[in-house]
Amino acid sequence: MALLLQFHITTSQPYIKNIIIATAREFGVACEVEYNENILTCKLDHNASDLSEMTKVLEQRLPASLFLKGFGSKTDDLEVQTDASLDLPYPLGLGLCPSCQREMFDVSSRRYYYPFTSCSCCGGGVSFLQKYPFNRANSSMKYVQTCSECDDESRSKGLRENHHLNSCHKCGIPVRLMSKNSERYANDAGSFRTMFEVAAKAINDNKKLLIKTTLGYRLFYKLHKANPNTHIMFVEANKITDYCALITQEYQALLSIERPVLHVALKDETLKEEVGYNTAFVKYPDEGFSILLGAELKKLGIDYVGYEYADESYDADFKMEFDLEIIPQEEMRYFLNKDRSFIASGERVCFPHRINIPSDTLSIAHSLAGVSEEESVIFDRLSRFGDVHPARVHHIGALQKIHEKQFEISEDEASFMSVIVEHELQGAKCVGGYFGNEASFLYYNGKSVVRAVPPNKFNTKTLIEDIKNLRDGSDRLIENLQKQRPEVYARLEALQKNEQANLFEAVAIILDIEEKNYRGLSKVAMRYTGKGGILVDTQVVENKFNYTALIASIISYTLAGVGETILAYSFFESFGDYFSDIMFQIQSKTKAEHFIICGESFGNQSLFSRIERNFKQNPPKMNIALPIGKYNAVVGGAYL
Ligand SMILES: [Zn+2]
Ligand SMILES: [Zn+2]
Numbered sequence: 001m002a003l004l005l006q007f008h009i010t011t012s013q014p015y016i017k018n019i020i021i022a023t024a025r026e027f028g029v030a031c032e033v034e035y036n037e038n039i040l041t042c043k044l045d046h047n048a049s050d051l052s053e054m055t056k057v058l059e060q061r062l063p064a065s066l067f068l069k070g071f072g073s074k075t076d077d078l079e080v081q082t083d084a085s086l087d088l089p090y091p092l093g094l095g096l097c098p099s100c101q102r103e104m105f106d107v108s109s110r111r112y113y114y115p116f117t118s119c120s121c122c123g124g125g126v127s128f129l130q131k132y133p134f135n136r137a138n139s140s141m142k143y144v145q146t147c148s149e150c151d152d153e154s155r156s157k158g159l160r161e162n163h164h165l166n167s168c169h170k171c172g173i174p175v176r177l178m179s180k181n182s183e184r185y186a187n188d189a190g191s192f193r194t195m196f197e198v199a200a201k202a203i204n205d206n207k208k209l210l211i212k213t214t215l216g217y218r219l220f221y222k223l224h225k226a227n228p229n230t231h232i233m234f235v236e237a238n239k240i241t242d243y244c245a246l247i248t249q250e251y252q253a254l255l256s257i258e259r260p261v262l263h264v265a266l267k268d269e270t271l272k273e274e275v276g277y278n279t280a281f282v283k284y285p286d287e288g289f290s291i292l293l294g295a296e297l298k299k300l301g302i303d304y305v306g307y308e309y310a311d312e313s314y315d316a317d318f319k320m321e322f323d324l325e326i327i328p329q330e331e332m333r334y335f336l337n338k339d340r341s342f343i344a345s346g347e348r349v350c351f352p353h354r355i356n357i358p359s360d361t362l363s364i365a366h367s368l369a370g371v372s373e374e375e376s377v378i379f380d381r382l383s384r385f386g387d388v389h390p391a392r393v394h395h396i397g398a399l400q401k402i403h404e405k406q407f408e409i410s411e412d413e414a415s416f417m418s419v420i421v422e423h424e425l426q427g428a429k430c431v432g433g434y435f436g437n438e439a440s441f442l443y444y445n446g447k448s449v450v451r452a453v454p455p456n457k458f459n460t461k462t463l464i465e466d467i468k469n470l471r472d473g474s475d476r477l478i479e480n481l482q483k484q485r486p487e488v489y490a491r492l493e494a495l496q497k498n499e500q501a502n503l504f505e506a507v508a509i510i511l512d513i514e515e516k517n518y519r520g521l522s523k524v525a526m527r528y529t530g531k532g533g534i535l536v537d538t539q540v541v542e543n544k545f546n547y548t549a550l551i552a553s554i555i556s557y558t559l560a561g562v563g564e565t566i567l568a569y570s571f572f573e574s575f576g577d578y579f580s581d582i583m584f585q586i587q588s589k590t591k592a593e594h595f596i597i598c599g600e601s602f603g604n605q606s607l608f609s610r611i612e613r614n615f616k617q618n619p620p621k622m623n624i625a626l627p628i629g630k631y632n633a634v635v636g637g638a639y640l
Contacts, residue, residue: 001046002078003055008070009040011625012354014087015094015257016040016068018121019061021084025157027054030080045080061159063097063122063257066334066341067625086162090134090352090380091125093215093329095259095286099159104288105295110149110168113192115175115288116214119159122257124214124287126352127326128165131384136164140324147171175322179207192292195320200296202318203305210316213289215348216328219314220293223274223306228515230306231261231281232271235294239303243268244282249336258349259286260334263605265526271304276514279526281333289320327381332627335603339612340619343627344603350626352380355421355635362390363637364399365414366630370638377638394637409637413449415598415629416442417636422624426639429592433579433620435601436629437502439545441582443590449640452586456544460501464492466548467555474552480559488512488558503547504601507571510554511564518601525568525606533570533606534562538578569606576610583620595620600629 009016017033020042024031030045044051062068096104097119103109104117111117118125128139136142146154147170153160160166167173174187177195179202186195203209209220223232234240237255245267246254254262261283266272271280285294297305309331312321332346343350351368356376363370369382372390392405396414399406412434420430425444431452432442440455468475482489491509495501504518513520537553539546557567583595597620602608611620626632 002076002080003044003046003051004074004076004078005042005044005055006072006074007040007042007068008038009035009065009067010038010069011067012356013067013092013349013625014089015092015121016062016065017042018086018088019063019097019159020058021086022119022121022157022159022161023054023058023061025083025085025161026159027051027057029054030082031084032080032082033084043076043078043080046075061097061099063095064252064255066253066256066258066260086120088120088134088162088164089354089378090132091123091129091165092352093124093126093348094122095257096288096291097122097159097257101291104291107189110170112169112189113196113292114167114169114172114189115192115292116167116173117288118163118165118214120161120163121159123165125165127214127216127328128324129327129384130325131386132378132380134164139165140326141165141167143324144173145171173322173324175320177318177320179318196292196296199293199318199320200300200302203293203297204300204302207317209293209318209320210310210312210314211289211293211320212312212322212326214287214326216326217310217312217314218290219308219310219316221306222302223271223304226275226280226306227308228520229308230275231283231308232275232304233290233294233307234282234284234304235297236303237284240282240284243271243304244280247336247338249338249341253334253336253341254282254284258332258334259284260332260343260349261346262334262336263522263526277523277527279523327383330631333603335605335608337605337609337612340608340622342603342622343625345600345627345629347627347631351631352378353626353635354378355638357421357639359638360391361638361640362388362393362403363395363414363634364393365396365411365634365637368631368634370634379634379638394640396633396637409640410451410455411436411630411633412440412455412599413442413451414633414636414640416444416596417449417640418626418632419596419598419621419623419636420444421635421639422626423594423621425594425621428594429590430594430596430621431583431586431590431592432596432598433583435575435579435597435599435607437504437601439575439579439599441586442596443586443592445590453540453543453545453582456547458501458503458506458547460496460498460506463496463506463548463551467552470548470552477552477555477559481555484559485512503550506551507554507568510551510558511567512558513564513568521568521571522604522606524565525572525604527565528569528606530566530569533566533573536567536570536574538574540582572604572606573610576607576614579611580614594618597622598628598632600627602628 027050029048186192332348335344393403416432438455441453508516
């Protein structure tokens, strides 16, 4: 007899699976695990004497996860004989599992207030990985000699079995806290606890604190006036909803083991004032340093602090550091509304990644590479792989010649392909819309990807002249802009010299928004509370997106006195209509069965809800365990 635990999990990353396997091994319960079509099935030996104890402990150990969507159990006649072992191909950048968190606050544990606490199934171990294969000798932890207790732990069955990066107070990494006139070290329970107490007090005294956390440098401060890079870290879970207007799924996502950053609506007036917007990027403490700092801040009655992603060069009042080298990842931002959710951007949690479809192509994009390993491909930082011998190389962006068969591929095609791979749609016809800095439309005929409407590079050089020549009377539009909004005109003129400028920057300038980029525009759009927007000109002329018409239409609206909030909203909403129009056209010509959207610019509430509305009958497929843009391209690149 077997007890079958079935988990609906939308990622193939092995951490949840490992917690189950580790617990079964610890209790001597034979266990077989299988992952198929998003269902993780764990067969446990029903005759094992400790089965009920094991499942009870498992319940306490399983963390909430963004990817864990459901659970069921049943008994079956199957025999369970083998003992699954932990699947540890690489470490990830996760938050801490419930057991490790408890241990950090248990006075009697060897890891009381120890910020490097982690196990084989959790934590930010990826920061310490230097090269493959994953073991301690190939990580920056090689300089830390484990004590006998940690050795025993790594050899024993349980959550820390084979934990390559295991350490504790006795053998672990000392940390120092420095200010202009003081310096203190922590290397045991007492000194670590005092260090975090002192650090929290410094923040309470309005000092800026730079911490080298296990996931990279972060600058913490008491929030008075946020800048565009400020995120908010809430330290008291029960109070998050006092400050933010969250739907249940958002609250659960914040507390999940992945601990993503979310862009949420605020409801507390003081916080809105401090942030300067009615929305903010927020998160709940993820790794050891942030959790311990949070615990001490909470004791001082502080509910949240501001923080920014920083580097060691930042000149803060206080600096908390340790000596091991780390390779931080870009933070993960998660998007969700009541119906859909996806990873809007970043590489944390998503990478390293393993896809069990073989490929002999070496794919390279944005410092990541996809390298073939037996029947699968591992995607991670290029620098972690040694010599590889691929049949060909696909790369995005410039790359010196390293292979006879080397091809530059495009980001939109590779992103599109990554969705096809994740949904296992190879062989099916798909129509795609890609929205990064530019928009493009793609078609997959079951074999290869073609661009139906290629991206049209936003050309700033002659922007003003182009608008003047758009149609009769357009020159008057520019004259009026120059007269009525001389500062905006001057900024547009200056923008013409910036070849790197993108559409979002130009629109933000015209709307006179403080933060002149996609993020700024998104924040302003999220202020809009009305029903629908107004129509902004989005059109394709000779198979190319017409930027000039779009910019001209926004200028004329602003001159007519239409406010920036509704215009920012309408800009995204019109793009939603534009994407649906063109994708429906391509679909009717090709009879494709599936719609796909990808590209980071879809991670916007106004745009995405429009897409959802327009595609009600056949919702577009998106990335599942990968981010929707940028870093997903390395995966698609291996299979193009
Ligand atoms: Zn853990
Ligand atoms: Zn130790």
